Amino acid sequence: MGYVGWRPARDVLLGGLRRLEYRGYDSAGIATVTPGSDVVDVHRAAGPLDNLVRVTDAEPEPEGVTARTGMGHTRWATHGPPTDRNAHPHRDASGRVAVIHNGIIENFAALRAELEADGVELESDTDTEVAAHLVARALDELGPDDDSAGFTTAVRHVVNRLEGAFTLVFTHADRPDEIVAARRSSPLVVGIGDGETFVASDVAAFIDHTRDAVELGQDQIVTLTREGAVVTDFHGDLAPTRPFHVDWDIAAAEKGGHDFFMQKEIEEQPAALADTLRGHLVDGRIVLDEQRLSDQELRDIDKVFVVACGTAYHAGLLAKYAIEHWCRIPVEVEVASEFRYRDPVLDRSTLVVAISQSGETADTLEAVRHAREQRARVLAICNTNGAQIPRESDAVLYTHAGPEVGVAATKTFTSQVVACYLVGLALAQNRGTKYADEVEREYHQLVASADAVKEVLATAVEPTRELARELAESKAVLFLGRHVGYPVALEGALKLKELAYMHAEGFAAGELKHGPIALIEQDLPVVVVMPSPRGRATLHAKLLSNIREIQARGARTIVIAEAGDETVRPFASVLIEMPAVPTLIQPLVASVPLQVFSAEVARARGYDVDKPRNLAKSVTVE
Ligand code: M6R
Numbered sequence: 001m002g003y004v005g006w007r008p009a010r011d012v013l014l015g016g017l018r019r020l021e022y023r024g025y026d027s028a029g030i031a032t033v034t035p036g037s038d039v040v041d042v043h044r045a046a047g048p049l050d051n052l053v054r055v056t057d058a059e060p061e062p063e064g065v066t067a068r069t070g071m072g073h074t075r076w077a078t079h080g081p082p083t084d085r086n087a088h089p090h091r092d093a094s095g096r097v098a099v100i101h102n103g104i105i106e107n108f109a110a111l112r113a114e115l116e117a118d119g120v121e122l123e124s125d126t127d128t129e130v131a132a133h134l135v136a137r138a139l140d141e142l143g144p145d146d147d148s149a150g151f152t153t154a155v156r157h158v159v160n161r162l163e164g165a166f167t168l169v170f171t172h173a174d175r176p177d178e179i180v181a182a183r184r185s186s187p188l189v190v191g192i193g194d195g196e197t198f199v200a201s202d203v204a205a206f207i208d209h210t211r212d213a214v215e216l217g218q219d220q221i222v223t224l225t226r227e228g229a230v231v232t233d234f235h236g237d238l239a240p241t242r243p244f245h246v247d248w249d250i251a252a253a254e255k256g257g258h259d260f261f262m263q264k265e266i267e268e269q270p271a272a273l274a275d276t277l278r279g280h281l282v283d284g285r286i287v288l289d290e291q292r293l294s295d296q297e298l299r300d301i302d303k304v305f306v307v308a309c310g311t312a313y314h315a316g317l318l319a320k321y322a323i324e325h326w327c328r329i330p331v332e333v334e335v336a337s338e339f340r341y342r343d344p345v346l347d348r349s350t351l352v353v354a355i356s357q358s359g360e361t362a363d364t365l366e367a368v369r370h371a372r373e374q375r376a377r378v379l380a381i382c383n384t385n386g387a388q389i390p391r392e393s394d395a396v397l398y399t400h401a402g403p404e405v406g407v408a409a410t411k412t413f414t415s416q417v418v419a420c421y422l423v424g425l426a427l428a429q430n431r432g433t434k435y436a437d438e439v440e441r442e443y444h445q446l447v448a449s450a451d452a453v454k455e456v457l458a459t460a461v462e463p464t465r466e467l468a469r470e471l472a473e474s475k476a477v478l479f480l481g482r483h484v485g486y487p488v489a490l491e492g493a494l495k496l497k498e499l500a501y502m503h504a505e506g507f508a509a510g511e512l513k514h515g516p517i518a519l520i521e522q523d524l525p526v527v528v529v530m531p532s533p534r535g536r537a538t539l540h541a542k543l544l545s546n547i548r549e550i551q552a553r554g555a556r557t558i559v560i561a562e563a564g565d566e567t568v569r570p571f572a573s574v575l576i577e578m579p580a581v582p583t584l585i586q587p588l589v590a591s592v593p594l595q596v597f598s599a600e601v602a603r604a605r606g607y608d609v610d611k612p613r614n615l616a617k618s619v620t621v622e
Contacts, residue, residue, distance in 0.1 A: 001205040002071040002100075002169045002179040004224045005196025009033075009070035010056060014049070016198075016205035017072045019253060021049050022405050022610065022617040023102075023201060024076030027087035028052040031098040032067035035176040039095030041067065044087035048611070049074065069176055071169045073100035076616040079108070080125030089171075090129040092136035093120060096173040099135070101128040102201060103186040104621050106164035131168055134158040139172075152223045152232070155180045159221065160234055165362060165620065169199060179224040182234075183216045186620045187360045187387060190214040190222055190229045192243075197224040201618075203246045204253050204403060211246040215386045244386060252402045260609045262406035262499075266595050267457060270450040272411040273588070275400035276418050277450075281443045284436050286426040290396040293377055298430045301351040301377070304329060305344065307336040307367040308355035309619070311409040311494060312416055315381075316355050317487035318587055319420035325584075326428040326442075337363040337622070340370035350376040353423060357404065357412040358618040359387025366622060368392055381419045383412050397422060406610045407617045408498055410595045413491065414453070414588050418446050421584065449585045456578050456589045464593040467558065467574055468600030471525050476503040478519065478526045478555075479594075480546065482510060482539050485529035488587045492527060492594035499602035499612050509546045522554035527597075529590050530561035530568055535583045540567075547571045560590050 001016040003009050013030045021028075029044030029052060043059065045051035061067065073088040080086035089098040105111070108127035115122065115133050122129050138154035151172050159168065165185035172178070181188060181199045191198035191206035191213050198206035199222060203213050216222060219234045233239045258264040280287055304323055306316035313335050320331040334344075336354070346352070352371040356364045359382040368378050368389055380393035383401050390396040399415035425442055428434035434442070471477070477496055481489035486508045493506035507516050509528070520526070528547055533540045544567060551557055551571055559572035562580045569575055578589045602609045 001198060001200035002171070002181060002224065003196070003198055004069045004177060004179050004226055005193065006068055006226070007196065009067045010061070012209070013070050013072035014053060014056065015208060016200060017049055017074055019204040019207070020200065020202060021074050022407055024074045024616045025049065025611050026077045026082030027075045027084070028073065029087045029089050029100075030056070030070055030072040031089040031100070031171050032070035033171050033173060033176045034065055034067045037173055040089070040091060040098040040171050040173050042089050042091060042098060044084055044089070046082050046084050046087060069171065069179065071098070071100050071171055071179060078104055078621055079127040086124045086126050088126075088128060090124055090126065090132050092132040094136060097132050097136040097139070098171050099128060099132040100169050101131060101166060102620055103166035103184075104164045105130065105162050105166055107162065111161070131158060131162070132170075134161070135170055151175050151178060152180050152221060153236070155182055156221055156232075156234060156236055159184070167201065177225055180221065181224070182221045184219050185362070185365070185388065187618070188216045188222075190216060190224070192228060195226050197226065197229050199224055207246060207250050207253060211249070213244055213246055215242045215244060217391075218388070242386065248402055253405060260406065260599070262408055262410060262595075262599050262609050265404055265406050265410045266592065266599070268402065269411045269414050269592065270454040270457070272399070272401035272415045273418055273450040273453060274447070276415040277422070277443070277447050278400070280422055281440065284440055286422055286429055286439060286443065288379075288395050288397045288426060290390070292394045295430060297377065298427065300349050301427065302329060302349045304331040304351045304353060305339070305346070305371070305376075306331060306333040306353045306355065307339045307364060307371075309336050309361055309363050311413045311491060312355040312357060312364070314487045314491040314494070315413055315416035315420055316353070317490070318417050318484060319353060319424065321484050322421050322424040322584055323427060326424045327431055327433050329427070329431070336361070336367040339367040346371055346374035346376040348375050348377070352376050352378045353381065353420070354378055354389055354393065355381045355416050355420070356389050357383045357399070357409055357416070359384040359389040360618050360620055361389070362620050362622045365389050365392070379423060381416055381423070383415065407612055407615050408495055408595075408598070408609075414591060417587060418449065421446055445582050445585060449581065449588050452579045452581045452585060452589050453592060456592045460576050460578065460593045461596050464576060464596045465600045468597045469604045472601050472604035474502065474525050476524065478516070478524065479504065479506040479529070480509040480512065480526060481506070481529035482508060482543055483531060483536060484583060484587050485531055485590065488529045488590045488594065489527070491591060492529075492598070495595060495598035496601065498615065499598045499609055500605055500607065501613065502601065509543055512546055512549070517549065517553070520550050520553040520555050524555050525558055526550050526555045527558045527560065527594070530559055530565060532562045532580065532583065532586065533565050533567060534580070544568060544571065560593055
């Protein structure tokens with residue numbers, strides 16, 4: 001984030017970084033600019049933000065000196081290990097120019113070699129540092145220039161030479177009231193306050209101070225002063241901007257009495273589901289948020305691809321069950337990082353549904369771009385208003401889960417699932433594969449899911465926590481499911497890996513006998529997501545047999561089953577009951593105990609639930 005204004009910059013930056021820490025916590029640093037100083041002051045520390053706070057506390061600003069311009073960064077390491085030396089900000093050799101960076105400068109090796117050939121000594125292993133040296137050199141080449149545009153011009157020269165995805169923010173010792181930032185692919189928003197301006201990867205950084213923001217587009221440069229922001233493109237022409245008002249406040253980004261964010265976010269699921277569904281049935285028809293496609297174009301769709309990563313991919317797997325069932329068109333689901341590298345068959349009648357909480361995941365964004373190059377239509381499901389993926393899509397449906405600070409996706413996952421179902425209903429109504437009253441009935445069932453999730457939160461959380469504490473020292477946990485229970489099993493395993501660093505695998509229960517059953521040993525915990533004995537009687541019977549098979553081999557069976565399912569009780573070492581709901585709604589209720597389980601195991605093992613090691617909430621590099 002960057003700040004120019006009237007408040008003490010250190011306080012603003014450390015407060016803002018606290019809210020951005022979910023994006024990376026390998027190291028943190030700030031740079032501040034004090035009028036009259038020859039250099040930009042930099043403080044950096046490897047590890048979490050608290051380490052940086054200790055460093056700044058130990059080195060307070062001199063009596064009577066308060067910097068009111070500066071920038072701060074939390075790092076998720078790509079080039080160079082997470083050490084103090086590699087922490088951002090980086091400065092040029094004179095210390096006058098400093099830079100922070102998200103993304104990857106792909107041609108940094110060539111640029112580094114060029115600088116080294118010029119006699120420049122680089123101090124870090126990062127791809128970032130070259131940008132500071134290049135801007136300093138460009139400023140020298142531009143010559144003495146009192147006009148403030150000189151700094152922006154130098155940045156423009158440099159960003160035009162960079163390849164890759166990047167957001168860069170620069171400060172200059174000779175320009176104590178100015179910040180210049182540039183954006184290509186990685187996110188960047190500007191905050192406009194009263195006599196102060198901000199720039200950050202996420203509005204959360206400045207939400208304490210202003211909710212008036214401006215979205216930056218691809219390949220834009222912003223020059224910030226106390227008076228406001230001037231946005232130009234990479235050619236130097238003024239660029240159109242889109243101002244917006246942030247519709248959530250500071251309370252939404254705070255723990256609100258919970259021990260950790262993930263716990264709060266798990267509990268917010270009924271509201272997130274209700275908010276995501278609200279307003280999408282108008283006069284008996286499903287409506288999306290943005291649609292730059294005609295009804296005829298939607299009707300012409302004859303194939304759907306869903307692309308997403310991680311948890312969003314699991315939501316995509318559930319989309320397949322709903323869309324194929326309701327619309328009778330084939331749906332393929334693929335992890336976004338694989339999609340564009342295997343030449344998928346796409347044309348104008350293909351709909352690519354891109355699911356991304358952040359709307360900025362590089363793998364998903366590149367998949368969207370590939371799909372559009374092949375003339376496919378793209379529909380984005382996203383939780384972040386105006387993010388890059390929805391901006392580049394033909395249609396958008398927003399989940400209204402609010403800010404999710406915990407790195408593990410919870411409320412955004414269940415919201416993505418209902419959003420996928422809404423897309424399925426929109427397609428079904430368009431194609432005429434469902435009557436209007438059927439669409440309406442399905443919609444109301446989705447709305448009722450919020451109450452079912454409320455119920456499971458009230459009944460299943462405590463027993464699950466107890467179980468998690470008991471199993472916290474297990475070496476591994478397996479997860480089994482069939483039909484819509486299969487993506488739930490995959491998601492349960494991902495959560496446990498991510499948070500508890502425990503070996504966890506999810507399987508389609510029918511696959512067990514084709515290999516994974518060899519993993520079963522005495523007392524191995526196996527979580528089984530049971531289908532409803534009413535809704536899916538045949539599958540229920542088959543899964544009962546699977547449970548018996550693993551139990552016969554000594555596994556400890558933890559069964560998540562519909563309340564009143566007495567047939568499963570004798571085979572469950574532990575039974576977690578969930579309310580009876582329609583088949584497609586079951587993943588929403590069954591996921592809740594699995595979220596609680598992974599969080600509690602992580603806690604019992606002494607790990608930071610909100611900031612699991614090696615991860616970052618938004619993955620803006622490929
Ligand atoms: O922002 P996105 O939905 O595109 O993020 C995709 C994944 O990185 C994300 O779901 C990740 O798997 C979660 N941390 C899992 O809890």
